[in-house]
Amino acid sequence: MKNEPYTSRIRRHTPPSPTKKNCLFAFLIGGGICFAGQWLLYLYEALGATRDDASTLVTVTLIFLSALLTGIGVYDRIARVAGAGTLVPVTGFANAVVSPAIDTKQEGFILGVGAKIFTVAGPVILYGVLCGAVYGVLYSVILWFV
Amino acid sequence: MRQRIRYLSSPPSFVSFAAVGGREEGQGPLGPCFDHLDPSDRFGQTSWERAEGEMGRIALNFALKKASLSPQQLSVLFAGDLQNQCVASSGGLYSFGIPYIGLYGACSTCTEGLLSLSVWLSEQADRQDVMGAAVTTSHNCAAERQFRQPIEYGGQRPPSAQWTATAAGAFILGSREGDVRITEVCPGKIVDGEISDATNMGAAMAPAAVDTLLTYMQQSGRAPSSFDAIVTGDLGAVGTSLLQEMLLEEGIDVRQNHLDCGNLLFDSERQDVHSGGSGCGCSASVLATHILPALMRAEMKDVLFLSTGALMSTSSVQQGEHIFGIAPLIRIQRF
Numbered sequence: 001m002k003n004e005p006y007t008s009r010i011r012r013h014t015p016p017s018p019t020k021k022n023c024l025f026a027f028l029i030g031g032g033i034c035f036a037g038q039w040l041l042y043l044y045e046a047l048g049a050t051r052d053d054a055s056t057l058v059t060v061t062l063i064f065l066s067a068l069l070t071g072i073g074v075y076d077r078i079a080r081v082a083g084a085g086t087l088v089p090v091t092g093f094a095n096a097v098v099s100p101a102i103d104t105k106q107e108g109f110i111l112g113v114g115a116k117i118f119t120v121a122g123p124v125i126l127y128g129v130l131c132g133a134v135y136g137v138l139y140s141v142i143l144w145f146v
Numbered sequence: 147m148r149q150r151i152r153y154l155s156s157p158p159s160f161v162s163f164a165a166v167g168g169r170e171e172g173q174g175p176l177g178p179c180f181d182h183l184d185p186s187d188r189f190g191q192t193s194w195e196r197a198e199g200e201m202g203r204i205a206l207n208f209a210l211k212k213a214s215l216s217p218q219q220l221s222v223l224f225a226g227d228l229q230n231q232c233v234a235s236s237g238g239l240y241s242f243g244i245p246y247i248g249l250y251g252a253c254s255t256c257t258e259g260l261l262s263l264s265v266w267l268s269e270q271a272d273r274q275d276v277m278g279a280a281v282t283t284s285h286n287c288a289a290e291r292q293f294r295q296p297i298e299y300g301g302q303r304p305p306s307a308q309w310t311a312t313a314a315g316a317f318i319l320g321s322r323e324g325d326v327r328i329t330e331v332c333p334g335k336i337v338d339g340e341i342s343d344a345t346n347m348g349a350a351m352a353p354a355a356v357d358t359l360l361t362y363m364q365q366s367g368r369a370p371s372s373f374d375a376i377v378t379g380d381l382g383a384v385g386t387s388l389l390q391e392m393l394l395e396e397g398i399d400v401r402q403n404h405l406d407c408g409n410l411l412f413d414s415e416r417q418d419v420h421s422g423g424s425g426c427g428c429s430a431s432v433l434a435t436h437i438l439p440a441l442m443r444a445e446m447k448d449v450l451f452l453s454t455g456a457l458m459s460t461s462s463v464q465q466g467e468h469i470f471g472i473a474p475l476i477r478i479q480r481f
Contacts (some may be wrong), residue, residue, distance in 0.1 A: 079300025
Protein backbone atom coordinates (compact mmCIF):
# COMPACT_ATOMS: atom_id res chain seq x y z
CA MET A 1 0.00 0.00 0.00
CA LYS A 2 3.10 2.19 0.12
CA ASN A 3 2.43 3.71 -3.31
CA GLU A 4 -1.22 4.36 -2.64
CA PRO A 5 -2.19 7.95 -3.56
CA TYR A 6 -2.50 10.05 -0.42
CA THR A 7 -6.06 11.13 -1.25
CA SER A 8 -7.31 7.55 -1.35
CA ARG A 9 -5.42 6.79 1.85
CA ILE A 10 -7.17 9.70 3.54
CA ARG A 11 -10.53 8.45 2.34
CA ARG A 12 -9.79 5.10 3.97
CA HIS A 13 -8.92 6.70 7.31
CA THR A 14 -11.63 9.38 7.46
CA PRO A 15 -14.90 8.20 8.95
CA PRO A 16 -17.88 9.09 6.74
CA SER A 17 -20.55 11.49 7.97
CA PRO A 18 -23.37 9.58 9.66
CA THR A 19 -25.75 10.28 6.75
CA LYS A 20 -28.65 8.09 7.91
CA LYS A 21 -28.65 9.60 11.40
CA ASN A 22 -28.28 13.13 10.00
CA CYS A 23 -31.19 12.60 7.59
CA LEU A 24 -33.41 11.22 10.34
CA PHE A 25 -32.74 14.15 12.69
CA ALA A 26 -33.06 16.67 9.84
CA PHE A 27 -36.44 15.14 8.98
CA LEU A 28 -37.68 15.05 12.57
CA ILE A 29 -36.49 18.51 13.65
CA GLY A 30 -37.06 20.24 10.29
CA GLY A 31 -40.45 18.58 10.07
CA GLY A 32 -41.15 19.62 13.65
CA ILE A 33 -40.42 23.27 12.79
CA CYS A 34 -42.80 23.09 9.80
CA PHE A 35 -45.39 21.34 11.95
CA ALA A 36 -45.15 24.14 14.52
CA GLY A 37 -45.40 26.68 11.69
CA GLN A 38 -48.59 25.06 10.44
CA TRP A 39 -50.17 25.20 13.91
CA LEU A 40 -49.08 28.83 14.27
CA LEU A 41 -50.87 29.52 10.98
CA TYR A 42 -54.09 27.95 12.34
CA LEU A 43 -53.66 29.93 15.57
CA TYR A 44 -53.26 33.29 13.79
CA GLU A 45 -56.22 32.49 11.55
CA ALA A 46 -58.31 31.59 14.58
CA LEU A 47 -57.31 34.94 16.08
CA GLY A 48 -58.83 36.65 13.05
CA ALA A 49 -55.94 37.13 10.61
CA THR A 50 -56.48 36.48 6.90
CA ARG A 51 -54.59 33.56 5.31
CA ASP A 52 -51.98 35.95 3.80
CA ASP A 53 -51.47 37.89 7.02
CA ALA A 54 -51.33 34.70 9.06
CA SER A 55 -48.58 33.21 6.89
CA THR A 56 -46.56 36.43 7.16
CA LEU A 57 -47.02 36.31 10.93
CA VAL A 58 -45.80 32.70 11.00
CA THR A 59 -42.62 33.70 9.13
CA VAL A 60 -42.06 36.63 11.46
CA THR A 61 -42.59 34.43 14.52
CA LEU A 62 -40.17 31.74 13.33
CA ILE A 63 -37.54 34.34 12.42
CA PHE A 64 -37.95 35.99 15.82
CA LEU A 65 -37.64 32.69 17.68
CA SER A 66 -34.57 31.59 15.77
CA ALA A 67 -32.93 35.02 16.25
CA LEU A 68 -33.71 34.78 19.97
CA LEU A 69 -32.32 31.24 20.23
CA THR A 70 -29.22 32.35 18.32
CA GLY A 71 -28.77 35.28 20.69
CA ILE A 72 -28.93 33.14 23.81
CA GLY A 73 -26.57 30.59 22.32
CA VAL A 74 -28.99 27.69 21.95
CA TYR A 75 -29.55 27.62 18.19
CA ASP A 76 -26.13 26.29 17.21
CA ARG A 77 -26.51 23.44 19.68
CA ILE A 78 -29.82 22.41 18.12
CA ALA A 79 -28.36 22.81 14.62
CA ARG A 80 -25.42 20.56 15.47
CA VAL A 81 -27.94 17.70 15.74
CA ALA A 82 -30.57 18.90 13.28
CA GLY A 83 -28.25 19.90 10.38
CA ALA A 84 -30.36 20.59 7.30
CA GLY A 85 -33.45 20.40 9.51
CA THR A 86 -32.71 23.84 10.95
CA LEU A 87 -30.82 25.12 7.89
CA VAL A 88 -33.52 24.75 5.25
CA PRO A 89 -36.53 26.45 6.91
CA VAL A 90 -36.54 30.25 7.31
CA THR A 91 -34.95 29.68 10.74
CA GLY A 92 -31.60 28.85 9.10
CA PHE A 93 -31.60 32.14 7.25
CA ALA A 94 -32.36 34.11 10.42
CA ASN A 95 -29.49 32.35 12.20
CA ALA A 96 -27.15 33.06 9.27
CA VAL A 97 -27.85 36.79 9.60
CA VAL A 98 -28.00 37.11 13.38
CA SER A 99 -24.87 35.08 14.19
CA PRO A 100 -22.41 37.32 12.27
CA ALA A 101 -24.18 40.37 13.69
CA ILE A 102 -23.48 39.15 17.24
CA ASP A 103 -19.98 38.11 16.29
CA THR A 104 -18.87 41.40 14.77
CA LYS A 105 -20.32 43.76 17.37
CA GLN A 106 -16.80 44.18 18.78
CA GLU A 107 -15.61 45.75 15.52
CA GLY A 108 -18.28 48.47 15.75
CA PHE A 109 -21.63 49.09 14.11
CA ILE A 110 -20.25 50.32 10.78
CA LEU A 111 -17.19 48.19 9.95
CA GLY A 112 -18.36 45.31 12.14
CA VAL A 113 -22.09 44.62 12.11
CA GLY A 114 -22.86 46.85 9.11
CA ALA A 115 -20.18 45.46 6.85
CA LYS A 116 -20.21 41.84 7.95
CA ILE A 117 -23.83 41.01 8.78
CA PHE A 118 -24.32 39.28 5.41
CA THR A 119 -21.05 37.34 5.31
CA VAL A 120 -22.95 34.05 5.57
CA ALA A 121 -26.31 34.98 4.04
CA GLY A 122 -24.89 37.37 1.41
CA PRO A 123 -24.39 34.78 -1.35
CA VAL A 124 -27.96 33.51 -0.86
CA ILE A 125 -29.34 37.05 -1.08
CA LEU A 126 -27.24 38.02 -4.11
CA TYR A 127 -27.83 34.92 -6.17
CA GLY A 128 -31.44 34.59 -4.99
CA VAL A 129 -32.23 38.09 -6.26
CA LEU A 130 -30.23 37.48 -9.42
CA CYS A 131 -32.06 34.22 -10.16
CA GLY A 132 -35.37 35.98 -9.47
CA ALA A 133 -34.52 38.69 -11.99
CA VAL A 134 -33.42 36.18 -14.65
CA TYR A 135 -36.49 34.05 -14.08
CA GLY A 136 -38.72 37.16 -14.28
CA VAL A 137 -37.25 38.13 -17.67
CA LEU A 138 -37.61 34.57 -19.01
CA TYR A 139 -41.16 34.36 -17.72
CA SER A 140 -42.19 37.63 -19.42
CA VAL A 141 -40.58 36.46 -22.68
CA ILE A 142 -42.47 33.18 -22.48
CA LEU A 143 -45.72 35.06 -21.85
CA TRP A 144 -45.28 36.87 -25.20
CA PHE A 145 -45.47 33.57 -27.07
CA VAL A 146 -48.38 31.96 -25.23
CA MET B 147 22.81 13.82 3.88
CA ARG B 148 21.91 17.16 5.45
CA GLN B 149 22.08 16.94 9.23
CA ARG B 150 18.74 18.04 10.62
CA ILE B 151 19.06 17.12 14.27
CA ARG B 152 20.89 19.56 16.47
CA TYR B 153 22.39 18.07 19.64
CA LEU B 154 22.45 20.80 22.26
CA SER B 155 25.86 20.91 23.88
CA SER B 156 24.50 22.45 27.08
CA PRO B 157 20.89 21.31 27.24
CA PRO B 158 18.65 23.87 28.93
CA SER B 159 16.27 22.63 31.62
CA PHE B 160 12.65 23.28 32.47
CA VAL B 161 12.44 25.66 35.42
CA SER B 162 8.69 26.02 35.55
CA PHE B 163 5.58 25.66 33.42
CA ALA B 164 1.85 26.35 33.60
CA ALA B 165 -1.32 25.76 31.62
CA VAL B 166 -4.57 27.68 31.31
CA GLY B 167 -7.77 26.35 29.74
CA GLY B 168 -11.40 27.04 29.01
CA ARG B 169 -14.68 25.19 29.55
CA GLU B 170 -14.20 22.18 27.26
CA GLU B 171 -10.61 21.71 28.43
CA GLY B 172 -11.79 21.77 32.05
CA GLN B 173 -14.32 19.06 31.29
CA GLY B 174 -11.71 16.95 29.50
CA PRO B 175 -9.58 14.19 31.04
CA LEU B 176 -6.75 16.64 31.86
CA GLY B 177 -9.08 19.22 33.44
CA PRO B 178 -7.82 18.79 37.03
CA CYS B 179 -4.20 19.30 35.92
CA PHE B 180 -4.67 22.87 34.64
CA ASP B 181 -3.41 25.77 36.75
CA HIS B 182 -6.32 27.97 35.83
CA LEU B 183 -9.67 27.29 34.14
CA ASP B 184 -12.38 29.71 33.11
CA PRO B 185 -15.69 27.96 32.34
CA SER B 186 -16.92 31.13 30.59
CA ASP B 187 -13.96 31.10 28.15
CA ARG B 188 -13.90 34.91 28.60
CA PHE B 189 -11.05 35.30 31.11
CA GLY B 190 -12.63 38.57 32.23
CA GLN B 191 -12.25 40.18 28.81
CA THR B 192 -14.74 41.86 26.47
CA SER B 193 -13.65 40.08 23.28
CA TRP B 194 -12.45 36.57 22.43
CA GLU B 195 -9.28 38.03 20.93
CA ARG B 196 -8.43 39.81 24.18
CA ALA B 197 -9.32 36.63 26.08
CA GLU B 198 -6.66 34.74 24.12
CA GLY B 199 -4.03 37.33 25.04
CA GLU B 200 -5.13 37.24 28.66
CA MET B 201 -4.72 33.46 28.74
CA GLY B 202 -1.08 33.85 27.76
CA ARG B 203 -0.60 36.47 30.45
CA ILE B 204 -2.21 34.30 33.14
CA ALA B 205 -0.17 31.25 32.07
CA LEU B 206 3.16 33.08 32.18
CA ASN B 207 2.20 34.64 35.51
CA PHE B 208 1.56 31.20 36.98
CA ALA B 209 4.84 29.87 35.61
CA LEU B 210 6.72 32.83 37.11
CA LYS B 211 4.97 32.46 40.48
CA LYS B 212 5.63 28.73 40.72
CA ALA B 213 9.37 29.39 40.47
CA SER B 214 9.23 32.62 42.51
CA LEU B 215 10.65 34.56 39.59
CA SER B 216 10.05 38.09 38.41
CA PRO B 217 9.71 39.01 34.70
CA GLN B 218 12.98 40.96 34.95
CA GLN B 219 14.83 37.68 35.42
CA LEU B 220 13.81 36.43 31.97
CA SER B 221 16.09 37.44 29.12
CA VAL B 222 13.86 36.50 26.23
CA LEU B 223 10.30 35.51 25.42
CA PHE B 224 9.31 33.45 22.38
CA ALA B 225 5.56 33.47 21.86
CA GLY B 226 2.91 32.85 19.26
CA ASP B 227 -0.80 32.27 18.81
CA LEU B 228 -3.39 31.70 16.12
CA GLN B 229 -4.55 35.24 15.48
CA ASN B 230 -3.60 37.36 12.48
CA GLN B 231 -0.19 38.95 13.03
CA CYS B 232 0.00 37.17 16.44
CA VAL B 233 -1.72 40.05 18.22
CA ALA B 234 -2.80 37.86 21.14
CA SER B 235 0.83 37.35 22.15
CA SER B 236 1.90 40.96 21.72
CA GLY B 237 -1.24 42.31 23.44
CA GLY B 238 -1.28 39.78 26.25
CA LEU B 239 2.42 39.70 27.04
CA TYR B 240 3.58 43.29 26.54
CA SER B 241 3.05 44.17 30.22
CA PHE B 242 5.85 41.80 31.29
CA GLY B 243 8.44 43.93 29.50
CA ILE B 244 10.48 40.88 28.47
CA PRO B 245 12.40 41.10 25.15
CA TYR B 246 10.02 39.37 22.78
CA ILE B 247 10.28 37.38 19.59
CA GLY B 248 6.91 36.63 17.96
CA LEU B 249 6.44 33.28 16.28
CA TYR B 250 4.02 31.84 13.80
CA GLY B 251 3.93 28.12 13.24
CA ALA B 252 0.17 27.54 13.26
CA CYS B 253 -0.44 24.63 15.65
CA SER B 254 3.29 23.84 15.77
CA THR B 255 4.07 27.06 17.64
CA CYS B 256 4.64 25.39 21.01
CA THR B 257 7.49 23.23 19.75
CA GLU B 258 8.76 26.07 17.53
CA GLY B 259 9.00 28.27 20.64
CA LEU B 260 10.70 25.64 22.79
CA LEU B 261 13.08 24.78 19.96
CA SER B 262 14.07 28.42 19.46
CA LEU B 263 14.36 29.08 23.17
CA SER B 264 16.44 25.99 23.91
CA VAL B 265 18.91 26.79 21.10
CA TRP B 266 19.08 30.39 22.34
CA LEU B 267 19.80 29.26 25.92
CA SER B 268 22.22 26.55 24.89
CA GLU B 269 24.37 29.18 23.18
CA GLN B 270 24.64 31.08 26.47
CA ALA B 271 25.39 28.25 28.80
CA ASP B 272 28.72 29.73 29.91
CA ARG B 273 26.75 32.35 31.81
CA GLN B 274 24.91 31.04 34.83
CA ASP B 275 21.19 31.47 35.31
CA VAL B 276 20.11 32.75 31.96
CA MET B 277 16.40 32.14 31.67
CA GLY B 278 13.75 32.64 29.03
CA ALA B 279 10.15 31.73 28.38
CA ALA B 280 8.04 30.27 25.59
CA VAL B 281 4.30 30.97 25.58
CA THR B 282 1.65 29.61 23.22
CA THR B 283 -2.07 30.34 23.12
CA SER B 284 -5.12 29.50 21.06
CA HIS B 285 -8.78 30.34 21.66
CA ASN B 286 -11.61 28.37 20.10
CA CYS B 287 -13.91 31.35 19.59
CA ALA B 288 -11.21 33.66 18.20
CA ALA B 289 -10.14 30.91 15.79
CA GLU B 290 -13.71 30.06 14.75
CA ARG B 291 -14.34 33.73 14.01
CA GLN B 292 -11.15 34.10 12.04
CA PHE B 293 -11.01 30.83 10.12
CA ARG B 294 -14.52 29.39 10.00
CA GLN B 295 -18.05 30.58 10.78
CA PRO B 296 -19.55 33.00 13.31
CA ILE B 297 -19.63 31.33 16.71
CA GLU B 298 -23.43 31.11 16.99
CA TYR B 299 -23.86 29.93 13.40
CA GLY B 300 -25.70 26.61 13.34
CA GLY B 301 -24.01 24.05 11.16
CA GLN B 302 -22.79 20.47 11.16
CA ARG B 303 -19.12 19.62 10.97
CA PRO B 304 -17.76 16.48 9.31
CA PRO B 305 -16.30 13.75 11.55
CA SER B 306 -12.77 14.66 10.41
CA ALA B 307 -13.06 18.24 11.75
CA GLN B 308 -11.19 19.11 14.94
CA TRP B 309 -11.92 21.39 17.87
CA THR B 310 -9.54 24.32 18.41
CA ALA B 311 -8.50 24.25 22.04
CA THR B 312 -9.04 27.26 24.28
CA ALA B 313 -5.75 26.77 26.03
CA ALA B 314 -2.39 28.29 26.76
CA GLY B 315 0.93 26.92 27.92
CA ALA B 316 3.86 28.85 29.36
CA PHE B 317 7.30 27.33 29.85
CA ILE B 318 10.31 28.85 31.58
CA LEU B 319 13.65 27.31 30.69
CA GLY B 320 17.05 28.04 32.16
CA SER B 321 20.62 27.38 31.13
CA ARG B 322 21.39 26.01 34.59
CA GLU B 323 21.35 22.23 34.98
CA GLY B 324 18.03 20.69 35.97
CA ASP B 325 16.21 17.38 36.00
CA VAL B 326 14.23 17.72 32.79
CA ARG B 327 16.06 19.05 29.76
CA ILE B 328 15.68 19.61 26.06
CA THR B 329 18.63 17.76 24.61
CA GLU B 330 17.99 17.64 20.88
CA VAL B 331 16.00 19.68 18.41
CA CYS B 332 15.01 18.98 14.84
CA PRO B 333 13.21 21.65 12.78
CA GLY B 334 10.35 20.59 10.53
CA LYS B 335 10.23 20.77 6.77
CA ILE B 336 7.29 22.34 4.92
CA VAL B 337 5.48 19.31 3.55
CA ASP B 338 2.75 19.40 0.93
CA GLY B 339 0.23 16.59 1.36
CA GLU B 340 -1.83 18.14 -1.46
CA ILE B 341 -4.77 18.69 0.85
CA SER B 342 -7.01 21.70 0.46
CA ASP B 343 -9.83 20.56 2.75
CA ALA B 344 -9.71 22.77 5.86
CA THR B 345 -11.97 20.34 7.73
CA ASN B 346 -9.34 17.60 7.61
CA MET B 347 -6.29 19.16 9.23
CA GLY B 348 -5.05 15.86 10.63
CA ALA B 349 -4.60 14.59 7.08
CA ALA B 350 -2.82 17.79 6.07
CA MET B 351 -0.34 17.57 8.96
CA ALA B 352 0.33 13.81 9.14
CA PRO B 353 2.84 13.76 6.21
CA ALA B 354 4.92 16.46 7.94
CA ALA B 355 5.04 14.43 11.16
CA VAL B 356 6.02 11.35 9.15
CA ASP B 357 8.82 13.30 7.45
CA THR B 358 10.24 14.61 10.73
CA LEU B 359 10.02 11.28 12.56
CA LEU B 360 11.54 9.32 9.67
CA THR B 361 14.41 11.78 9.42
CA TYR B 362 14.92 11.77 13.16
CA MET B 363 14.98 7.96 13.44
CA GLN B 364 17.33 7.65 10.46
CA GLN B 365 19.78 10.33 11.56
CA SER B 366 19.79 9.51 15.27
CA GLY B 367 19.90 5.77 14.68
CA ARG B 368 17.40 5.21 17.46
CA ALA B 369 14.30 3.03 17.41
CA PRO B 370 10.87 4.29 18.48
CA SER B 371 10.89 1.77 21.32
CA SER B 372 13.79 3.58 23.01
CA PHE B 373 11.44 6.42 23.92
CA ASP B 374 8.81 6.39 26.65
CA ALA B 375 6.52 8.37 24.40
CA ILE B 376 6.46 9.92 20.95
CA VAL B 377 4.03 12.79 21.31
CA THR B 378 2.48 14.54 18.32
CA GLY B 379 0.64 17.85 18.59
CA ASP B 380 -2.84 17.73 17.16
CA LEU B 381 -3.22 15.08 14.49
CA GLY B 382 -6.49 13.94 16.04
CA ALA B 383 -8.03 10.53 15.37
CA VAL B 384 -7.76 10.70 11.57
CA GLY B 385 -4.20 12.07 11.50
CA THR B 386 -3.09 9.57 14.15
CA SER B 387 -4.19 6.54 12.17
CA LEU B 388 -2.65 8.01 8.99
CA LEU B 389 0.67 8.67 10.77
CA GLN B 390 0.88 5.23 12.33
CA GLU B 391 0.10 3.49 9.04
CA MET B 392 2.54 5.53 6.97
CA LEU B 393 5.35 5.05 9.49
CA LEU B 394 4.65 1.33 9.68
CA GLU B 395 5.07 1.07 5.91
CA GLU B 396 8.50 2.65 6.34
CA GLY B 397 9.34 0.01 8.94
CA ILE B 398 8.84 2.22 11.97
CA ASP B 399 6.28 1.02 14.48
CA VAL B 400 5.16 3.75 16.86
CA ARG B 401 1.83 2.20 17.81
CA GLN B 402 3.02 1.19 21.27
CA ASN B 403 4.17 4.57 22.52
CA HIS B 404 2.64 7.17 20.24
CA LEU B 405 0.42 9.75 21.95
CA ASP B 406 -1.40 12.62 20.30
CA CYS B 407 -2.25 15.74 22.29
CA GLY B 408 -5.44 16.18 20.24
CA ASN B 409 -6.65 12.81 21.53
CA LEU B 410 -5.47 13.43 25.11
CA LEU B 411 -6.97 16.86 25.75
CA PHE B 412 -10.58 15.87 25.15
CA ASP B 413 -12.68 12.76 25.60
CA SER B 414 -14.11 12.36 22.11
CA GLU B 415 -16.73 9.89 23.36
CA ARG B 416 -18.17 12.42 25.79
CA GLN B 417 -17.25 15.75 24.20
CA ASP B 418 -18.41 16.97 20.79
CA VAL B 419 -14.93 17.48 19.35
CA HIS B 420 -15.17 15.06 16.39
CA SER B 421 -11.62 14.04 15.42
CA GLY B 422 -10.04 15.60 18.54
CA GLY B 423 -8.41 18.80 19.73
CA SER B 424 -6.30 21.18 17.66
CA GLY B 425 -4.82 24.65 17.86
CA CYS B 426 -1.41 25.57 19.16
CA GLY B 427 -2.74 25.71 22.74
CA CYS B 428 -3.58 22.01 22.45
CA SER B 429 -0.04 20.65 22.40
CA ALA B 430 1.17 23.44 24.73
CA SER B 431 -1.39 22.65 27.42
CA VAL B 432 -1.01 18.88 27.13
CA LEU B 433 2.77 19.25 27.47
CA ALA B 434 2.30 21.36 30.61
CA THR B 435 -0.49 19.30 32.19
CA HIS B 436 0.45 15.76 31.24
CA ILE B 437 3.84 15.17 29.61
CA LEU B 438 6.11 17.41 31.72
CA PRO B 439 4.49 16.41 35.05
CA ALA B 440 5.12 12.77 34.08
CA LEU B 441 8.77 13.60 33.35
CA MET B 442 9.06 15.50 36.65
CA ARG B 443 7.65 12.51 38.55
CA ALA B 444 10.08 10.26 36.65
CA GLU B 445 7.21 8.26 35.16
CA MET B 446 8.74 9.09 31.79
CA LYS B 447 12.40 9.65 31.06
CA ASP B 448 12.77 10.19 27.36
CA VAL B 449 10.15 11.82 25.17
CA LEU B 450 10.00 13.02 21.58
CA PHE B 451 7.63 15.95 21.30
CA LEU B 452 6.54 17.29 17.95
CA SER B 453 3.73 19.77 17.51
CA THR B 454 2.13 19.65 14.11
CA GLY B 455 1.08 22.77 12.23
CA ALA B 456 -1.19 23.36 9.24
CA LEU B 457 0.19 26.36 7.40
CA MET B 458 -2.68 28.21 5.79
CA SER B 459 -4.76 31.35 5.90
CA THR B 460 -8.43 32.02 5.19
CA SER B 461 -7.50 33.49 1.80
CA SER B 462 -5.21 30.63 0.82
CA VAL B 463 -7.90 28.06 1.65
CA GLN B 464 -10.61 29.98 -0.21
CA GLN B 465 -8.32 30.26 -3.21
CA GLY B 466 -7.94 26.49 -3.20
CA GLU B 467 -4.25 26.47 -2.25
CA HIS B 468 -2.80 23.42 -0.56
CA ILE B 469 -2.55 23.35 3.21
CA PHE B 470 1.10 22.73 4.03
CA GLY B 471 2.11 20.82 7.11
CA ILE B 472 5.08 21.26 9.43
CA ALA B 473 6.29 19.32 12.45
CA PRO B 474 9.31 20.55 14.43
CA LEU B 475 10.62 18.13 17.05
CA ILE B 476 12.32 18.37 20.42
CA ARG B 477 13.66 15.60 22.58
CA ILE B 478 12.96 16.02 26.28
CA GLN B 479 14.94 13.88 28.69
CA ARG B 480 14.98 13.42 32.43
CA PHE B 481 18.38 13.10 34.06
